[in-house]
Amino acid sequence: YEVIDIKSGRVIEGKQSLTADNNKESMRYAGHVIADKVYELITGIPGDFSGRIAYIEEIGTGKEKISRLKVMDADGENAKTITEVAGSIFSPTWSPDGNRIAYSVQRDKSYPVIYVQSVSGGGATPLTPFPGSNLSPSFSPDGSKILFSSSFEGSADIYEMSASGGTPRRITNWPSSEVQPNYAPDGKSFVFVSDRAGFNKPRIYRYEFGSGRTTQVSSSGYATSPQFSSDGSQIAFLSGRSAAIMNSGGAVTANLGNTGIDEAPSFSPNGKRVVYASKQGGKGVLTIKSLNGGESFGKSGQGTIRSPVWSASPK
Incomplete structure (x- = not known):
C-alpha cells in the first residue's frame, strides 16, 4: 500500500x-x-484501529448471574469470550503489550479476587488470594507490576505487587477508603479515589512515587473511576452520574452525559476517541465516540454490558 x-x-x-x-x-x-x-x-498521530476492546457481558441476576469477559476489534467485530464465570467480573484492564488482561471475580459468598489471564487462551492465574475486597487492578507501564485496592488489612487501601504474584506493598494508609488506582503513563505517579473528604464525597487524588506526596486532582463534587489517556494529558472519570473527561490539572474538558450505567469512559490508544457502556431500550450498548468530531457508533449485546476498556495498539 x-x-x-x-x-x-x-x-x-x-x-x-x-x-x-x-x-x-x-x-x-x-x-x-x-x-x-x-x-x-x-x-502524524498514531492510529487506534488495531487496538482491541475488552468488556463484560452479564446475563441474569443474583445467584443466576453469568458474567463473560469478552474481547472484540475496535470496530465491534470479532467478539470472543475469554472467560465465563457464575458471579460477577469487575474492572478489566489490559497489560501494556495487549497480551494479558487483569480483572476481579466475585463468586457467591466469597471475596473478589484479582486474576491475570492471557488473551490468547489458557487458564486464569489468581493474583490476590487475600481475605478482603481485591479490586481495580492497573498494570504499570512496563507490565511488571500491578496496583490494586484491597481491604484485607482493614479499610480499603492501595497496594502494589508484582504482576506475577507475591507479597503486596501497601502504599496508602489513611483511615478512609482508597480505591480505583490507575498508573500514569510515565509510571512516576498514579491517580486514585478517596472518601477522606467525607462520606459520599469521593475525590480523585494523585500519589507521586518519588516523594510520597499526595495531591487532590478533581476540583469538587463526586468524582470516581479515573483513567489516564496514553500521553497522560487527560483523565477520564465519572462525575456524579455522568461520564466525563478532565485535563491532568482537574479542569473538566468534556461531559458525555448520563449513560444509565455509572461508569467512566475509556480512552482509545491515541486519546482521540472513547468507549463507554450504556443502556438503551433495555439493551446493553457499547458506544465509541470521537472527542473532536463528536461522531459515534454503537454495538449492542446480550444482557448488560459493562466496563469496556481499550487496549493499546500492538507494537
Whole structure:
C-alpha cells in the first residue's frame, strides 16, 4: 500500500508492505494495522484501529448471574469470550503489550479476587488470594507490576505487587477508603479515589512515587473511576452520574452525559476517541465516540454490558 498526496502527487514514505495469514481474521487485523499506518502518515498521530476492546457481558441476576469477559476489534467485530464465570467480573484492564488482561471475580459468598489471564487462551492465574475486597487492578507501564485496592488489612487501601504474584506493598494508609488506582503513563505517579473528604464525597487524588506526596486532582463534587489517556494529558472519570473527561490539572474538558450505567469512559490508544457502556431500550450498548468530531457508533449485546476498556495498539 502507499499513501499519495493528491495535490503534489508526492508518494508519502514510498511503498509499505505487510504480510498476513490467508484467513479472514488475519486479513481483518492486517487491514486495521494498515489503517493505523495510513492515519499516522497523513496526520502524524498514531492510529487506534488495531487496538482491541475488552468488556463484560452479564446475563441474569443474583445467584443466576453469568458474567463473560469478552474481547472484540475496535470496530465491534470479532467478539470472543475469554472467560465465563457464575458471579460477577469487575474492572478489566489490559497489560501494556495487549497480551494479558487483569480483572476481579466475585463468586457467591466469597471475596473478589484479582486474576491475570492471557488473551490468547489458557487458564486464569489468581493474583490476590487475600481475605478482603481485591479490586481495580492497573498494570504499570512496563507490565511488571500491578496496583490494586484491597481491604484485607482493614479499610480499603492501595497496594502494589508484582504482576506475577507475591507479597503486596501497601502504599496508602489513611483511615478512609482508597480505591480505583490507575498508573500514569510515565509510571512516576498514579491517580486514585478517596472518601477522606467525607462520606459520599469521593475525590480523585494523585500519589507521586518519588516523594510520597499526595495531591487532590478533581476540583469538587463526586468524582470516581479515573483513567489516564496514553500521553497522560487527560483523565477520564465519572462525575456524579455522568461520564466525563478532565485535563491532568482537574479542569473538566468534556461531559458525555448520563449513560444509565455509572461508569467512566475509556480512552482509545491515541486519546482521540472513547468507549463507554450504556443502556438503551433495555439493551446493553457499547458506544465509541470521537472527542473532536463528536461522531459515534454503537454495538449492542446480550444482557448488560459493562466496563469496556481499550487496549493499546500492538507494537
